[in-house]
Amino acid sequence: MIKVCPACSSTWAGGIVCEDCGATLRDPYAHDARTLPGGIWRYIRLQYGARRGMIVRVVGILLGPVTAALCLRAAAGSDRPWSIVLALAALPLGFFTWYVLHVGAGRAVKIWVLRRGQLNRKKLARALARKVTRGVPQ
Numbered sequence: 001m002i003k004v005c006p007a008c009s010s011t012w013a014g015g016i017v018c019e020d021c022g023a024t025l026r027d028p029y030a031h032d033a034r035t036l037p038g039g040i041w042r043y044i045r046l047q048y049g050a051r052r053g054m055i056v057r058v059v060g061i062l063l064g065p066v067t068a069a070l071c072l073r074a075a076a077g078s079d080r081p082w083s084i085v086l087a088l089a090a091l092p093l094g095f096f097t098w099y100v101l102h103v104g105a106g107r108a109v110k111i112w113v114l115r116r117g118q119l120n121r122k123k124l125a126r127a128l129a130r131k132v133t134r135g136v137p138q
């Protein structure tokens, strides 16, 4: 069960008191969860997205050797020219499988998780332009 700290937005896997700031932890799915600060939900989504990326990377670590082993197994059952080709391709295929999942998970987290909470560049440019034009003495 996930618990959140309403004071510092830390998330914990259970417990009663926040170990960071000492505030009482609350269940974000309880009936009175609407009283939690609005920014806490963005933080929880960010953490779940990052964890999803880590899970995909672990799947990549597990699937890389499995791909290499399956390729070696296919090589053992093949005739002479293909058995050598498959045996030589087993290691690069295992690394390729791991690499695709590793890099893909990192990019997915950057695109779908981290960019959501970022500042809109157009709004930032307008705010900076407003600040500059107001700050100039006339």
Ligand SMILES: [Zn+2]
Residues within 6 Å of the ligand: 005, 006, 007, 008, 009, 010, 018, 019, 020, 021, 022, 023
């Ligand atoms: Zn706290």
